[in-house]
Amino acid sequence: MHDMSVHAGQHHAPPTSFIRKHVFSLDHKVIGKQYYALALVAAFIGMFLSWLMRIHLAWNNAAIPGLQLLSKTGAPGGVMTPEYYLQLMTMHGTIMVFFVLTTAPFAAFGNYFLPIQVGAEDMPFPRFNMMSFWVTFTAFLVLMSSFFLGDGPTLGGWTQYAPLNAVGSVAGPGQGLGVVLWMASIALFCVGQLLGSLNFITTTLDLRVKGLSLMRLPLSAWAWFITSCMGLTAFAVLMPACILAILDHVAGTSFFVASNLVINDQIQPHSGGSTLLWQHLFWFFGHPEVYIAIVPGMGIVSHVLLANMRKQMLSQRTLIYSMGALALLSYMVYGHHMFVSGMNPYSSLAFSFPTLVITIPSTIVVLIWTFSLYGSRLRINSASLFALGFISMFVSGGVSGFFLAQPSIDIMLHATYFVVGHFHLVMGVAAMFGIFAGTYFWFPKMTGRMMNETLGKAHFWLSFVGAYCIFMPFHYLGMAGNVRRYASFVDDYLQPLIPVHRFITVAALCTGAAQLIFLYNLIHSRFRGEAAADNPWEATSLEWSTATPPPFDNFGGKHPVVYHDPYQYGVQSSVGDYVMQASPEQVKSDNEEK
């Protein structure tokens, strides 16, 4: 990792062998697609797990035919055991947060388009880039392999709180080797993303073509740059935390395990560790991780919206500063995950105020998007629908943050479905909508074919309405005090809420099925789609100045020169109402007033 070799990205020759072309490729575009494929597989696995969980929650102790084939002990006779529910839940969270929400908007699209948007031939360290993907892929395999352990994967949740994560199999099924595999997988994932961040940062800072100042970068490139800076800090902290946890597990150290813990009437051979230490280290990563998932989405959505509004944002600079502010603040607020954790109650107050401050940049971003729509010539297509849907979801998920930022209200809402609804909307659904917007927008460039618009719109409508049907009721359940991470709702208090759970389950099954439309569209269009022009959306940034799909070195042995800010829409030019960044044509504004 510290080998300082410079494989000057711009100079490597096109590969000839199949393996070099498609498997161990150094080409950022292939690596981007590999990340996308990984995210796609992971997303469908994660979604499948959520289906199983939802069915179990709505119809408790009902046999799911065939489930016993997945795990004989986890689902004897097809009936899910409580531990299997938790194991599926843990894997769902881990797969979605790490291998979908981090890889798809950041690593996949960022890899493909960041170098093109800055006009480079490739990343500066293609070998590191290739390693980044393959290390991440290995991390995914390591995680998935825990499904095949005798007692299944870990059940500790994606947050893996100590000391449950460190005492071993005595604490429950999957807590032995399952946890070690989880920790190893996440540590590997951190390495992969650190390597990625290294490339993203150097690409942005050093490989910009002439005329492309930082402020002339498209918003998507800014978002990836900010995200890579966050990733560099966050993953560099999570990795040591995972190492400590592995040591507690296999080497008998006591970083996180306190003295005199009695499990199954046996005193555990650890002493003096600090439970809260894990939470501090984890959430120092965990909160920025939320922004790592959502900020690329913000960039993609801005990028897509601009091309479809046919006018500029009210202020591009403000958007960039707001994203930067979100990134900075994300490190000062992580304690709001720990209000009732036994942390010093004064610290809770100290973490509460920066959390509330975060609403300001978030609000600014939303206001700028929304009010930029004013007076625009909005084009409605699958990409812009998902981008607009993103705004709606981001608002809905964001307002519930008002509640959770306050420690006093958190007493009631902590660890309830309110939290589940909040983060699923704001970092799950919203980020997914960003991914979809990016996919419908960039698919022509990546494959040379258009996606089917009718199917795209059907996918949008079902996803948009479905997501609200799933996640809005989560908030109501939470307000009524429905605790999360329960394998079934056995107490009298929660019985009346089960119909709501059934409604959610039906909605989740339908919405999940709607994603199959997307999958079909993706695969069908890849081979049978209409051929795409070089610039089908009449967009301005550099990726649209090159061929579709881009040649191996992105610009065919040339370097573009940038003459303009990235989004010259709503102007009069020889090609229409836009001027491309790489066009030297002078710009006549169509705007009333700047």
Next chain:
Amino acid sequence: MATTVHEPPQIDSRRLAGERHSGNGAGGGIVPDGDLRVAVEYSPPPSSTAIWVVLFAITMMFAAFTSALVVRKGSSLDWQTFTLPSVLYFNTLVLVISSVTLELARRRIASFMVVLRSQGESPARWLYVTLFLGVLFVAGQYVAWSQLRAEGLYLATNPSSSFFYLLTVTHALHVLCGLGGLIYVIRKLSKSVLRRNQLDAAARYWHFMGILWLYLLLLLRMKL
């Protein structure tokens, strides 16, 4: 209706990318014909940026370990202090000297690059000395670990020993990576295709290892 909100292309080099690295790329005027321009010589120095990125990541990692140490010590009753093996101070000296020899090497190579083959002596000589000192440091750390093990202090014996091994081993692994960097530089140098920024990157990394070690030694002395 206002016109020309945006300036025509800037030729002023201060607005160009790569401005921070004068001498690397950014040469030649822009051909204002609007077509994509045939690439001229353009060699940005991402390794200079990259090394700072790497050092930042390592700093974050050790910051995480440090905060873990402070929290773990503050919250526990089972912390037993022990005296650091004195060979550590010898190792510190070795690492400091290695930084000096690396600087000597860098100067030699700089002049070697300017005046090709000025003297007959190989500019890599001081690099070999640095390499040797680096290996000596790692060997010295190994001696320290053996001494502690002989005293019955293992990784899991006590939180203080856990942190000692954790910090020193992690640091030593990073030093080994630095040694790899030095070997890479020596190899490149022998083929005389070494780039200045590669040498600088390896040197910065090596010096950082020294500074990091001084910090760790101070931390271990104060906290263990």
Next chain:
Amino acid sequence: MRTKKTLLALLIVLVCSSLMFAGTVSGKVTYTGTPVKQKPIDMSKEPSCAKQHATPITNETVVTGPNNGLDNVVVYLSSGAPDDGQVPSQTITYTQKGCQYIPHVLPMHVNQEFEILNDDQTSHNIHPLPKVNTEWNKSQPPGTPPIKEKYDKPEFIPVKCNIHPWMHGWFVVLKTSHYDVSKDGGDFKLPNLPPGKYTITAWHEDYGTQTADVTITGNETKDVNFTFKAKAY
């Protein structure tokens, strides 16, 4: 075919005749002193189980009968046992009913298969805590098929339910098929012992073990009694 049947009949006659010449050890397990009062178990956490017990059941660590009889003591041949290495073919069951293990102590032969059943409307979790055998931990939601398991080494294995912490029982894995659990006030009986010299061990989960030597010469019944000292706390 015919010869086979004849052989079988012969075998049965042989076995029966050997049984006729077998001895029996029977007796009673008692205690002295005052055993600690068994605490009633509060099952309010699991209403479907609480309903099944009109009066709360108590702990089953020390179960006593009239005349200081002590139940749930495993009495078995610990040496001199004619262990022919044959594993009894019948399957024994361990039932979870009313959030209680029935029986509280389940003796079994090494490698003998046993079944765990869940008669309750709630999920149970069976977590035996062996030291020499392989540890496993399985949950059993209501309506799922029985769990079939066996152990390959002799051991006294505490069993607990991870969902209902009061549920506690024992698997006693023995290298002999001559064993009994004292019941109905401490009575036990080890029939069908061929002539020989044996050591008989009585094991109680809290009070430990006691042994007695006994010699069986023919078709007789020997009386062996064990007395444990009760712990006050």
Next chain:
Amino acid sequence: MAKFFAVTIIVIAILSAIPILRHTWVAPEDISTHGALIDEQMSETMAEAGISFLAAQFVLAIFIWKFSNPGPDAKLKNFPGGAKGLVIAAILVVGVEVMALGIFGVKAWANVYLTPPSADALPIQVQAGQFAYYFRYAGADGKFGATHPEMINEGTQNIFGLDPEHDVDARDDIIAAEMAIPVNKEVHLLMHTKDVGHSFYVRELRVQQDFVPGLDVSLHFTATKVGKYEIVCTQLCGLGHYNMKAYLEVMSQPDFDNWLKQQAGQ
């Protein structure tokens, strides 16, 4: 399509608001002395968040309705006031609003966490373990017996690891699987976990606090209404997490005294 989209957004926004306005699913009635402030904080936040939510969705929908697929001669316009106005609005309106909420909320928080328990509060120890709570009352002598983790044995129901044989204080300790407290009397809850992290959540009491392994935390509250309530675990603690619960019985003082006597007799 766009107009349909705008209508969908508005319909979803209104439908989302209806259960909240109609109080279809709300927290159960508060039975604590400190809970009123939390509830108040909750409804104020709900008002502000609800208005922000509806306003943002409506504006988004209106703009989509109005500005999508315009005729070819439609002029581009910018929102009057531009970005500066929006930033100022965000800072002034939203920023000040949430800051105010935060500052008022400090009082509700302080009420629970930053005040000491009164001297005559009834001390009760709760020990969480996989997957049940047990409660300990000091008994007649007012002293808790020392605990010995190595003596903990669920099989013999020595839940706390007491040593009554050698420890006089431990002999009269009352241990129960349900928590009984007298009404209108402050309770000082000493929270201990024997294994992993758990949590103590009583919806009606407006109380939620994690157990921290290796660190005993305490909590104090006063219940104001007689009744039976659920205590549930909210910190993922293992496979039986969903079933980790106990009951809280708030009793009149005489009932409570009787209950204690009855427990002591067992």
